[in-house]
Amino acid sequence: MPASSDISHPDVPNPDVIVVGGGIVGLSIAWQLQQNSISAVVLDKALGSGASHAAAGMLAPVNEAYWGESEVLRLHLAASAAWPEFAAALGADTVDYHRNGMLLAAFDADDKTQLAHLHELHQQEGLTVETLRSQQCREMEPLLSPSVQGGIFSPLDHHVNPRLVVQELLKAVTVRATHVEQVTGNCVTTSDGQTLSCGQVVVAAGAWSGRLLDLPVRPVKGQILRLRGEPGLLRQPIRGLIRGASIYAIPRSDGEIVVGATQEEMGFDTRITAGGVYELLRDLLTLLPGLSEADLTETWAGLRPGSPDNAPIIGWGPSGICFASGHFRNGVLTAPITASFVTALLQKQEPCIDIGPFSPSRFVSATSSSWRDLQAVG
């Protein structure tokens, strides 16, 4: 079995940091470390092919705000504020980054009640939103069904094409396409039997983080569709509340429209199902019947990294490993700020906001015995 005590692979320089996981979070971390003169190598068997490839790219703190999750909302607002600089560095047009807000539309009377409930939350949290009558919604987005009862426009909610972000990051960082089987302290073991060491290991392995380490991260399946029409067919990013369900449709500059997403507790299952696609199309065409003739160009499924409290897990864990996982529905939104947090931690600086609430330590008591055994397991 080939083995080495350092990362002396011919095509990989000996790095300060190994980042385990080549999704948008891991790649953003490596990119930001590199900006700060810290060398990093990203290891992933299938770079950029996980949740980042599925994701619609909503950068939507307001539409992702839920009752009882104020700390996550603060994080998302700070994350949103970090995006313009990040997008500019990659090229805002190159990654199809747009700051044109999002329209949340309620389909029937019950959905309008739900909309009012969300508006209370927006007011309580002091979020900038604009309530719209039915006709105003349809002026903003003519494809909306005449049945729409009203809406809320949130100028703070933006969007980006995560596939293009990953593509740009992959050009800028050092990667190695290999499967990581084990992480122990400052060593990782790959499936080809190599043990690689470095100054610091960062685990950003999304839904798979819980397989590498005893973290309470679980896969939450999302099926998602990609449609295509004339550019501008759908003017406006839309989220819809439709007969108790929720759906979104995000237009890209090239005419692609991303429609998502189911939320399923199915383990590591990425099957596209008849029922999943049906429900997405049913809700989409109820809200936006004019998309019926758009091409259905892709069906896909990804696995969100869910945590027990829906908040990410960022910070120091046992064995001195740094975690950046559990970003659930908002890995694209929080990738740049997570990268800045990790960079600060590795430089022994204070992150720009208090990330205490997201520390891995909040789960230690529940899994302490496993954590104690981490060295042995590794």
Add this chain to the structure above:
Amino acid sequence: MPASSDISHPDVPNPDVIVVGGGIVGLSIAWQLQQNSISAVVLDKALGSGASHAAAGMLAPVNEAYWGESEVLRLHLAASAAWPEFAAALGADTVDYHRNGMLLAAFDADDKTQLAHLHELHQQEGLTVETLRSQQCREMEPLLSPSVQGGIFSPLDHHVNPRLVVQELLKAVTVRATHVEQVTGNCVTTSDGQTLSCGQVVVAAGAWSGRLLDLPVRPVKGQILRLRGEPGLLRQPIRGLIRGASIYAIPRSDGEIVVGATQEEMGFDTRITAGGVYELLRDLLTLLPGLSEADLTETWAGLRPGSPDNAPIIGWGPSGICFASGHFRNGVLTAPITASFVTALLQKQEPCIDIGPFSPSRFVSATSSSWRDLQAVG
């Protein structure tokens, strides 16, 4: 420009017959000619990729019977009777040929009225069918919705996997992957500029037949889905009448379930649309809700060759060209018998049934001027 007066292509022997069109009809013709010691070459740019690749493979004269189309019904019954021998020659298991009947189920009260109307037709035409109560339908196919009002079982309706049929025929016949641009008498001109001559040209170019010659054949788009579950998940080929629409689901031995099909007058358009897939899934899951968790493995669209009277166009046309086109929804069913008709015509024998009603000549008066100019056009 390379040109030759005969088919002296290095990899193609000089044939008695050139068949233009490599779908299931053209390939069956070449295969049957070859069985009768008549050499044939099939020309098609994309062999087996047209309607034959989309088709579900229903061999269903009873479920394809319509009022006012008795002659087509007689053809379909004779075609069905020719299938066992054809399937046996290719290997019935190899092509997944099954003679287990089809269940036509009515979803609501209006659909049951439609079912009764079809049953009158079955009785008038003397077709063997069995009417079933709701519970009997569900005993036959437990996945059916409890809402199903009743059904008709037709033991005469069989099915096959057309992709496997094409695959077997391609092993047995001589083909050349080239696009045919023009047909004149006993010559064809390919897109690489060659003019090939032979003893007889047969045009079996499906929906594209009307582009080659002035035949009233038009493309009728069908979007179709392929699902996958455990083999035996769906026991029984089902056709459903659902709130005025019609859908079918055909199980394959390997667990694939073919679900079709839209019927759209869209010209040469094979886009998969959000609305097309939605309607198929909606009707399917209304009829068979238990298929919700089945994988959706493929969305596809093909172009049926439609004729003005929904009957095929088989026989001698002007310039001595032999036609075998316009098979609309039943090219798979009628391929073997069409091959026997063409073989008989070329051997100057009488076909096994009167094919006068399907002669190209029935459209001559409408297009006589174009037909007169055919030589000039070629």
